Amino acid sequence: MPFAWSVKDQALLQRFSFPATSVSNEQVLFRNECLVFAQMPERTGLTTIYHETRKLENENDDFERNGLDSSRLITVLKFCGGEGCLELGRSYHALIAKTGLDADDFVATSLIDMYAKCGDMDSADALFNQMPRFDVASCNCLISGYARCGLFDEGFRFFMKYDSFGNKPNPYTYSTMLAISGTFSVIEEGKQLHAQVVKMQYLSETAVSNALLTMYIKCGVMEDAESLFKRLPRRNVISWTAIINGLYQHKDFEKAMRLFCLMRENGIEPNEYTFTIALASCGSMRNLDCCHLLHALVIKKGMALGEFVGTAIIDMYSEIGEMDDAKKQFKAMETSASKVSRNALTKGLVQNEKAKEALDAFSEMVRKDAACDEFTFSIILKACASLPSITSCQQIHARIVKANFDTNTHVGSSLIEAYTKCGSVEEAERVFSRISAPDVVSWNSVIKAYSQNGNPRRAISLFRRMIDRGFRPTGSTFLAVLSACSHSGKIQEGQEIFQSMVSEFSISPEEAHYSCMVDLLGRSGQPEKALDYINNLPIEPTASIWKPLLAACRCHKNLRMAELVAKHILALDPDDATVYVTLSNMYAEAGQLVNAENQRKLMKLKEVTKEPGCSWTEVNNKIHKFFARDRTHPESAKIYSKLKQVMMQIKGTAYGTTNANSQQLKADPSLYHSEKLAVCFALISLPARKPVRIFKNLRVCSDCHMFMKSVSLVTDRVIVLSDNYRFHHFNEGCCSCGDYW
Numbered sequence: 249m250p251f252a253w254s255v256k257d258q259a260l261l262q263r264f265s266f267p268a269t270s271v272s273n274e275q276v277l278f279r280n281e282c283l284v285f286a287q288m289p290e291r292t293g294l295t296t297i298y299h300e301t302r303k304l305e306n307e308n309d310d311f312e313r314n315g316l317d318s319s320r321l322i323t324v325l326k327f328c329g330g331e332g333c334l335e336l337g338r339s340y341h342a343l344i345a346k347t348g349l350d351a352d353d354f355v356a357t358s359l360i361d362m363y364a365k366c367g368d369m370d371s372a373d374a375l376f377n378q379m380p381r382f383d384v385a386s387c388n389c390l391i392s393g394y395a396r397c398g399l400f401d402e403g404f405r406f407f408m409k410y411d412s413f414g415n416k417p418n419p420y421t422y423s424t425m426l427a428i429s430g431t432f433s434v435i436e437e438g439k440q441l442h443a444q445v446v447k448m449q450y451l452s453e454t455a456v457s458n459a460l461l462t463m464y465i466k467c468g469v470m471e472d473a474e475s476l477f478k479r480l481p482r483r484n485v486i487s488w489t490a491i492i493n494g495l496y497q498h499k500d501f502e503k504a505m506r507l508f509c510l511m512r513e514n515g516i517e518p519n520e521y522t523f524t525i526a527l528a529s530c531g532s533m534r535n536l537d538c539c540h541l542l543h544a545l546v547i548k549k550g551m552a553l554g555e556f557v558g559t560a561i562i563d564m565y566s567e568i569g570e571m572d573d574a575k576k577q578f579k580a581m582e583t584s585a586s587k588v589s590r591n592a593l594t595k596g597l598v599q600n601e602k603a604k605e606a607l608d609a610f611s612e613m614v615r616k617d618a619a620c621d622e623f624t625f626s627i628i629l630k631a632c633a634s635l636p637s638i639t640s641c642q643q644i645h646a647r648i649v650k651a652n653f654d655t656n657t658h659v660g661s662s663l664i665e666a667y668t669k670c671g672s673v674e675e676a677e678r679v680f681s682r683i684s685a686p687d688v689v690s691w692n693s694v695i696k697a698y699s700q701n702g703n704p705r706r707a708i709s710l711f712r713r714m715i716d717r718g719f720r721p722t723g724s725t726f727l728a729v730l731s732a733c734s735h736s737g738k739i740q741e742g743q744e745i746f747q748s749m750v751s752e753f754s755i756s757p758e759e760a761h762y763s764c765m766v767d768l769l770g771r772s773g774q775p776e777k778a779l780d781y782i783n784n785l786p787i788e789p790t791a792s793i794w795k796p797l798l799a800a801c802r803c804h805k806n807l808r809m810a811e812l813v814a815k816h817i818l819a820l821d822p823d824d825a826t827v828y829v830t831l832s833n834m835y836a837e838a839g840q841l842v843n844a845e846n847q848r849k850l851m852k853l854k855e856v857t858k859e860p861g862c863s864w865t866e867v868n869n870k871i872h873k874f875f876a877r878d879r880t881h882p883e884s885a886k887i888y889s890k891l892k893q894v895m896m897q898i899k900g901t902a903y904g905t906t907n908a909n910s911q912q913l914k915a916d917p918s919l920y921h922s923e924k925l926a927v928c929f930a931l932i933s934l935p936a937r938k939p940v941r942i943f944k945n946l947r948v949c950s951d952c953h954m955f956m957k958s959v960s961l962v963t964d965r966v967i968v969l970s971d972n973y974r975f976h977h978f979n980e981g982c983c984s985c986g987d988y989w
């Protein structure tokens with residue numbers, strides 16, 4: 249019966265230009281190797297070769313004699329270990345035992361290695377004890393196995409038994425042990441190993457000395473690493489790179505660059521990896537000259553267009569905000585450009601607030617059918633969120649579904665965050681429900697979505713459900729749920745949740761949590777309690793802890809306390825323009841016009857500048873931006889006549905009655921605030937009933953807030969306004985914030 253190859257196998261073999269017509273034992277071996285190199289992620293690939301090898305066994309009587317030689321077995325066992333296929337490895341073990349090949353030292357060691365790599369340490373240990381002779385390679389396999397399973401103590405105990413075997417560890421054993429000490433960051437054991445290495449005179453082995461160096465760096469003791477480096481008898485490119493990388497990791501970029509230069513002076517040529525670290529150090533140093541010099545050197549070495557170093561150049565220029573240079577580099581790499589370098593460029597554009605360009609670059613990627621991974625989608629969704637543009641978000645969502653990434657945990661969480669930023673919480677929850685295995689990050693994102701987007705009760709109930717499902721909330725979960733409690737006025741519940749965070753989940757509160765608690769107490773009309781709370785905090789109150797109390801004073805018109813709180817904030821952050829503005833507005837409301845004017849003068853005197861208010865909205869996939877009294881928009885005339893019309897319409901509403909006085913003051917500046925212009929533009933441009941989404945860089949003023957409420961009522965529209973504090977969902981004359989913001 250002829251042997252049949254599966255379609256998948258044929259495709260694979262074609263890639264290795266192997267004629268898949270007949271089969272021999274040679275081909276089985278070759279196929280095994282093909283599979284190893286192809287690194288097939290699915291275990292199905294392995295099961296296939298197993299079954300087919302078995303089939304072959306039955307067909308070929310000579311197989312056991314000819315087919316099962318030790319070198320072939322070692323390849324298969326290595327494969328099983330690498331892929332973590334314990335069952336298949338065990339079957340081979342049975343086959344090996346049957347043929348007596350386990351007497352072969354190499355085969356026995358491979359078996360131990362296979363078991364150790366698959367995490368079956370008991371079997372590995374039992375096999376080791378059965379070995380007739382001591383074998384240092386098997387010892388090393390066992391030690392690595394313990395390390396991989398996170399069994400540091402067992403590994404170390406086994407290492408200490410070496411003497412009882414009547415044998416000495418070899419340099420490789422020390423490298424392995426040092427790597428384990430570094431990973432587990434156990435400096436005491438590391439130092440013991442160091443002493444032994446010196447005694448055994450292994451320090452001149454560069455593999456051992458480099459492992460020592462890496463151990464000190466991983467344990468975070470740079471002084472020891474540096475002094476060891478200075479005393480090393482032999483230093484190769486790996487040792488230099490290790491110490492430079494250590495300095496980089498510990499953010500000593502200047503020193504990293506000094507050593508990089510010293511390395512070259514010592515006649516050691518940096519490799520690609522050394523260059524990427526040097527490039528990253530230069531970027532972090534924010535020294536453009538240094539970046540250009542290093543870039544020139546990389547070009548001279550002919551390394552600038554490789555994926556690895558080339559991408560590091562893009563990262564470096566992105567880091568210092570030189571996006572033109574980054575784009576030039578990407579263009580130069582065009583033919584060799586990969587997913588990694590594309591992602592680096594997109595990330596740089598997003599980081600440097602060039603979200604529109606990042607979206608264009610992404611469209612280009614899609615046009616060229618370039619491969620996207622979860623990282624690509626996560627960055628591009630950040631771009632949508634920063635604009636924020638719901639249209640782009642929806643377009644990319646469609647891409648994600650097409651690429652089968654919509655059930656991916658990371659992409660899902662990014663998508664939730666992007667939709668949240670765009671004010672579309674319904675979409676966010678729909679995405680959440682599609683994620684196949686939501687993790688803490690996904691739960692946090694969806695809780696935050698509801699907390700920020702006017703449904704705090706839903707946020708709290710999701711928080712309860714998350715705990716019921718056995719997830720452990722993090723600091724950010726509590727931040728989201730505490731702010732939800734605060735928005736929904738659940739004082740008691742908020743305080744209980746805060747308590748449980750500390751006592752039940754042992755999370756120590758940070759500045760932001762305290763700030764949330766102050767907001768909670770202040771908002772509930774208990775500014776005195778909030779003040780007490782601040783005065784009794786275990787940490788020194790910061791400006792951001794005081795700020796919510798100032799907001800509470802403003803809402804509850806407590807001018808006296810506002811004056812006190814403002815003093816505290818300005819002492820900590822003298823340039824905070826919002827404090828002067830808030831005080832000035834409060835004085836004005838209380839009829840203390842002189843004081844109000846004084847605040848404005850004070851602000852001018854201290855040269856504190858208030859960022860000009862600006863609002864934007866997305867119409868037909870384009871962002872339209874407005875400033876107060878803006879007449880630069882091409883549709884300006886229509887916008888102003890719409891504003892007039894709306895003002896007439898809402899005369900009979902709450903807005904009309906409370907603003908009767910200011911209406912008479914024709915010059916009232918708040919009439920032309922940017923968000924009013926933006927909403928009127930959206931009203932004349934969007935189809936009926938489509939929700940209007942406005943974004944503003946500053947806190948919305950009370951006049952505009954009331955205006956939006958009335959407009960939502962008379963035009964029968966949902967208006968979502970996101971200011972730099974929170975989202976307001978206006979619907980049928982009410983706002984989700986409950987008039988507290």
Ligand code: ZN
Nearest residue numbers: 918921949952
């Ligand atoms: Zn306003």
Ligand code: ZN
Nearest residue numbers: 976983985987
């Ligand atoms: Zn509101």
